[in-house]
Amino acid sequence: MFLPALIAAALVFQGGAQQFDLVCQGTLTSSATNIAGSTKEVRNRIRIDLDRQAWCYDECAQVNSIVTAAPAEIVFSRGDTSSGRNLTRVDRVTGKFSSSIFLHMDGYDMFLDTTAQCRPEAYTAIPQAAF
Template structure:
């Protein structure tokens, strides 16, 4: 179910930039020591699918609630990866834990017209 709290078109791109930082799990990862990066999320809430950058794979949206879109919420024996975008605030977070290492990507986004999924993946 799509939340009415998401004030944006049902299909859109979010072009995001921010900082990537990595270190031991449980240790603070300050932005000042991070590396800048960019990522583009292509999100179609109507079909419940998304991909990023070159769209090598299209995945199902995990959930939508209270203005947040959880693109991926994966937890397994090797670790976890949670990707969340906040369209109303034009922000995102992407947290990965593998073994004893945490990687956090976060930053701001701008909405753009939906560029679609590659035809071979659509």
């Protein structure tokens, strides 16, 4: 009885945690056409559930789908449209978080770039859909 439990625990450990939070601290730099840029310190908690392929920021106002999850990287969002593009990801080896957002609206360009260092913490459950 003890041996199967030990084997199961080893398999879970080998595969890595499937549910965890990341606490990330870094800087957000924003700039826009004809407007001076600014930088501010940011701290976010990201809840991640790889089994559900879901994630959310802080209080989980919006639950999002993970784009890809690989051993080296998790991509949270990636898009390219006529009005902008974005890429948000974390390196699972170094803990480096990066998010780049470019928006083009009404002749103005806006850029938001976040870089941060993340550390894993205990999982805070992502709310389930009510229906």
